[in-house]
Amino acid sequence: MENEVIDLRSDTLTLPTPEMRSVMNDAVLGDDVYNEDPTVNKLEEKVAAMFGMEAALFCPTGTMTNQLAIKVHTKPGDEVICDQLSHVYLYEGGGIAMNAFSSVRPLAGDYGKLSAALVKDAINNPNDIHQPVTKLVVLENTTNKGGGSIYNFDEIKKIKKICTDHGLILHLDGARLFNALTETSETPKEYGEVFDSISICLSKGLGCPVGSVLIGSLEFIKQARRARKAMGGGWRQAGGLAAAGIYALDHHVSLLKNDHLRAKKVGNLLLAYTEIIRLYPVETNIVIGELPEDREAVSFVAGMKEKNILCSPFGKNLVRFVTHLDFTDSHLDILESRLKLYNTGRTS
Template structure:
């Protein structure tokens, strides 16, 4: 089977499993887990922020950040494709009592002009008070697109002008950093809070770290507890994340190269009607006969994602081998020529 639904389907490597078995652990509710503490300190230092906190999932970390930035009845601004709106179970409203103003960006990316135009006048009490802007890098439904730092700078300036918080859903932030050759601290100095997920391209079973400014992060552990995220010997998972930082970051470039080769091939095939630009490890495309193509994939034991409205997605990852890649390219040639 070739599973290209997501980069979340990976299994821990032997080296990662060994690191987990050897982890030094303690009770994290008491903040006595040395491996978790080491991971949090390393991530804070990596992004140039004063504090970080381990969460079991990216959704919980994003939801905690939104809670830290907002009050019930307020509003955040995000792209219409944003994960915090589409894929977190309505947590924005359920957990924080906050609504979303959705912007029609490009590949999941929004601009400073769009953000400024979407801010509700703070003295117009008939509308929700705008208090937060959420960006996503890379963009999931946007096909793995990456923000330019210049665009983020412009959005940061708008947030500062209007007193808004700025949060980054960095589920695949390491993919963007590798693809663009960026320094993590460039993101740390631009965002009030940001997340980094380890269970996607970095290949761990679970784990996301929320990183941020001290005044926000002072209450993060309380919010995590309220959301059910108080954990005990999480050092086994933190050790997996530490191993991923040492061994699985630079290799993301290989995933990006495979995705680009898939995208280039799709562009050349007559049965393909559209291919979104490929920047990282996600390829979104459309075909003339979606039902027929899906049937052909199933017959070859290849699994991909249907994103709706004719959009199909493949995601390259740690467990997608060179042999699988060669086989998949050949199947695409046979079925879409």
């Protein structure tokens, strides 16, 4: 226990539970490029039905599902509106330019969340040949760089109306959407009614080893499947991975609340025993702490690592801790004891 590493760098670090491994091992397999893997088909049908949408496509990563959506929804020279902190803008390798040849209009929202007013003001005049044609709006819920912040669904509906009024398409990067749904009263089907396409991730809070699902209309998914093949994302006997996704949707969504409760406790411990002076609002499983101006994040992260606590630098003076399925109450107790020791060494 003394040498056990408390790894809070990301919720992507979860390992399959024994029960998940069992269903993965027993999965019926086929060739998904031929649409003949029955377990992949079952996962896609399950997710589409959950959101009340026509079809779904199982992919290796959330970056791929987002990039497929942007590529299918736009043509070269179009413009994509998103928040300046959004994953599609910051963390997908310039994929919007590389894959869709589209321009990006990054906006300064609130903890990574856009408002209807911001979106409306950013729409270009379609008759002005000097400007790219605004085509797509991408929202992220919850927001990674915003500290797991949750959109107000009424604001999403206002953004949808703006999109409808201006002929724009609305996509959701829902990598951690189930974290949001755990804390609000909305249902997946309500989200399916508002968005033209949705990406959900299975390998973060839900604890799968890999995989994300893209959801939309039959025609959209048909085009996305073709684009996935061109990107090298067609896979063969992927049913074992799909089985993990089915298991996670059936058994792990209800456990996300525990991650959120522990995240709040982690935040309180960081304020009590470290140099962190302020936290972003802790709404779900992401804790972002702000350090004093003269304390750089990389140095703080190195100090945590000496105590076998792993976290991530998230800016010059920002650090991120993420709770997840493999972080338990006993780990929380260990974290507290180590932070107390860290504090003693810091103040002695």
